[in-house]
Amino acid sequence: MTSITKTAQAGTLESSDVMITVAPGTQGSGIVIELESIVLAQYGEEIKAVVEKTVKTQEVTDIYIKAADRGALDCTICARTLTALSRAGAVLKEEML
């Protein structure tokens, strides 16, 4: 397990996108996700699950994540999360081609 070293963000607030901001959390805090979404009631848990799964796959922990969602698809959420992680100093497991 690794952690990130700085704050970073990826994505936009345009329709069908999501803006992910990640920041290092305190040691032992695990993965903390705060979500704002126009479809929070319908898909809130699912969106959080996608973010969490993406972060776990990269073996990153002790991280605070803020997601401002505007109805993004799962693949978009995953892509934006990976980009934010990489900008925050995480070395991604698989090279994205």
Place this chain on the structure above:
Amino acid sequence: MLWGTIEERVINLNNARQVSAVREFLSRFSLTFTEQVDYTIALYKEETIVATGSFSGEVLRNIAIDESLQGEGLTSIVVSHLMQEAGRRGIYHYFIFTKPDKAHLFSALGFKEVGRADPYAVLLEAGMGSIDLYCKEMAARTAHLPPGKRAGLVVNCNPFTLGHQAVIAKAAKENAAVVVLVVSEEGSVFPFDVRFSLVKQGLAEYDNVVVLPGGKYIVSAATFPGYFTKGDETVTAQTRLDATIFAQHIGPAMGITRRYVGDEPYCLVTKAYNQAMLSILPEYQIEVLEMPRISVHGTIVSASRVRELIRQEGWEEIRNLVPDTTYQFLRSSKAVPIIEKIQASITRH
């Protein structure tokens, strides 16, 4: 389709022609463009501006969209662009100050309301950090204080005088504990760390007084930009907004049930601020006590008087108006750049 015809352009703030185009566009929305922004973007359609936005530190401002193109998602393009650029500069917490009837446009983008002063203004925020987090932190930092009646003061102390000390000493005697919040925003001639440390030193003898940085939600560029810019017609909105945020969030978080303010004979902005507090805080069960200024040899003690004397090099008189800790600082080499700045300027703050 709209997208192909819209072009994003970064406005060169040193280019008079570009700036005047933005200013002209904003004037249609009764918004004034101030040069004090860090960054401005405009969306163009066929060489005409159809949308714009700026930021200054953490505050996104001057956001406007052409009436005929509203509802097409241009707000989200402008706001996203501003947040991305601010992010590149290491800014991840954002504020928007807007009219109540426009607040929903930003709520839809994930912005959360911090406070509102109907019918004038609403303050929203997004990104890292929030008023709730701030309140939790402030509650933790005041948890050690003795229980009982607790008073709060918000002070700029530019610099700390015997007047400030007298009001706080009185509060310390009349209450179980006192929280002194020093305005964090830079914008006064004495930098924050100097103001803060002079307040702390000047109050060292009081066990039941804690001195804390005011942070982002008290008389800051977000809640009360007019305190620093002057001559703004939005003073009523800002003072009421700042007072409301204190009354709803900050005061209760720290258990403050009384707020002491110094009466203000000179500065109109501070006077308006006091009036806003007197009308709003009691609604939330926070008592407001306005303290008359103390005077020494017939002169009212105020920080602006001290700055005036610094300009005139009236050191003997300054000695009568400030605690020894402040005086020692003013005579030290660290104060030299500040003194030079005061002597070169003519503004009140």
